Amino acid sequence: MPLINRSKKPVTFKLRPSDVAQFQKCNVSLAPDGEVTLKPREVMPVEVRFNPKARLPNFNLDIQLVVEPNEPRKLISLHGVSHGIELKLMDEVVAFGSVVKGSRLTKSLQLSNFGDVKAYYKWESKQYSKNFTISPESGYINPNSNLDLEVTFHPSKADPDIRYSKVPCVIKGGDKLELSLMGKSVELDTSTTEELAFATKVRQATTQSVTVQNTEDKEWAINPTISTEGDDAKGFFSGKSTLVVPARGSAQYEVAYTPQTMTKTRKVKKQEGDAEPVEVEEVDTHKGGLFFPLPNGTALLYRLVGTANAPDAEADLQETVTAKKAKSIIIPVKNWSKVSQRFNASWKVEGENDPALFIRGARAFDVGGSSVKEYKLNFLSLRSGSYRFEVTFRAEKTGEYALYNVDVTVEEAGLVATIELASQVREAVSSIISIENPTAVEVPISASEFTCDNEYIEITPETLTVPPGSERGFEVHYRPLVASEDEACDLVL
Numbered sequence: 001m002p003l004i005n006r007s008k009k010p011v012t013f014k015l016r017p018s019d020v021a022q023f024q025k026c027n028v029s030l031a032p033d034g035e036v037t038l039k040p041r042e043v044m045p046v047e048v049r050f051n052p053k054a055r056l057p058n059f060n061l062d063i064q065l066v067v068e069p070n071e072p073r074k075l076i077s078l079h080g081v082s083h084g085i086e087l088k089l090m091d092e093v094v095a096f097g098s099v100v101k102g103s104r105l106t107k108s109l110q111l112s113n114f115g116d117v118k119a120y121y122k123w124e125s126k127q128y129s130k131n132f133t134i135s136p137e138s139g140y141i142n143p144n145s146n147l148d149l150e151v152t153f154h155p156s157k158a159d160p161d162i163r164y165s166k167v168p169c170v171i172k173g174g175d176k177l178e179l180s181l182m183g184k185s186v187e188l189d190t191s192t193t194e195e196l197a198f199a200t201k202v203r204q205a206t207t208q209s210v211t212v213q214n215t216e217d218k219e220w221a222i223n224p225t226i227s228t229e230g231d232d233a234k235g236f237f238s239g240k241s242t243l244v245v246p247a248r249g250s251a252q253y254e255v256a257y258t259p260q261t262m263t264k265t266r267k268v269k270k271q272e273g274d275a276e277p278v279e280v281e282e283v284d285t286h287k288g289g290l291f292f293p294l295p296n297g298t299a300l301l302y303r304l305v306g307t308a309n310a311p312d313a314e315a316d317l318q319e320t321v322t323a324k325k326a327k328s329i330i331i332p333v334k335n336w337s338k339v340s341q342r343f344n345a346s347w348k349v350e351g352e353n354d355p356a357l358f359i360r361g362a363r364a365f366d367v368g369g370s371s372v373k374e375y376k377l378n379f380l381s382l383r384s385g386s387y388r389f390e391v392t393f394r395a396e397k398t399g400e401y402a403l404y405n406v407d408v409t410v411e412e413a414g415l416v417a418t419i420e421l422a423s424q425v426r427e428a429v430s431s432i433i434s435i436e437n438p439t440a441v442e443v444p445i446s447a448s449e450f451t452c453d454n455e456y457i458e459i460t461p462e463t464l465t466v467p468p469g470s471e472r473g474f475e476v477h478y479r480p481l482v483a484s485e486d487e488a489c490d491l492v493l
Contacts, residue, residue, distance in 0.1 A: 240254075
């Protein structure tokens, strides 16, 4: 900024901060910073530089003009602020204690942004991914807010001391953070393992409870670990993350089994003694483990075994239709998976095959993940009666299926159409009646199969053959011999 000497004499002066320590703290400097003589009408630039190294709140500073021997006076007022990123982990160490190999234990870690701007972070996961996972691994956190991270310990091998010191978290535009991870992986002691057996229909939950006894005089807060053998049963067994057991008391821990796939059977050969091997069927059950790390240094171990049987019908649908009239039956198909699935549709009618019954629908059907979509099934019966059939939607990739029971009552067909015929006496008039054959075989129809209580009505030709999937017509002739008022009659085939 320019400084002008508007007097008629030279002026010798000096610029100085009102508070030198505060200027240094706020990283503010000025030039010139020594004694200067300014001639009359001379202009000199004054430079004020703000170079913050960290976040600074709002500040107010003054630059003084000193002309000896006068008192210093305020020349310039400075106002400033420095916005920045300030992230902090609430814990610098996450310790898991003992975890059975192959199982998982998750703890929460809070990341706080005390800064003024949105901050982006990314963990160097390559350093710890073998035994730990931090989720979300990367992202952002808004100013003056907190983000809960999930740190999961998932050891695959027994090791008494697993640790990763000072794992870096890179902050865009800021200083990196460091976190230490540690845990202990122990072998599962199968000699003391008890078994919990579950049996239910697929996609239906069932529960079992176990009792945990507290032998100490202080309350226990236990973090049970539920694991599964292989990915086939992943997520099928579940329970609360924490169990609180009162001092010298007991508590019930409930384990839920909600299978998403049916257990399969396999044939194996077994031999007893010297007898010939016999081929028998074995159920390939869903397997898991339940581990309680107790505060007294001991542990409770349970083996989880689940059997998932074929599903019940998702719904029983009832419809009432009229014979010889097609109707769309709507079936709400639910996709139990979180991903989209293609289903193959099929249906089976109870009882003997009825050539007068026609059921049609799309054979392939896509449904989005965790959603419901309507499936249209076209139903046509040429005669009255009751029908019951089962519709199955089988997932193309997994073979899992959902089924629906459908009961249809077919009522007698009403009046198909009204034909108006008007003629003078002894003069003929005619109209065409179309006959559709929806079957796969040709159908011969004789004119004698028509009944009508009017003697002046005649049907031609004598015989008509309707090819499969086609339509043909009979001609109805009306030739009255006497005059008459309006009269009606039913023509029935």
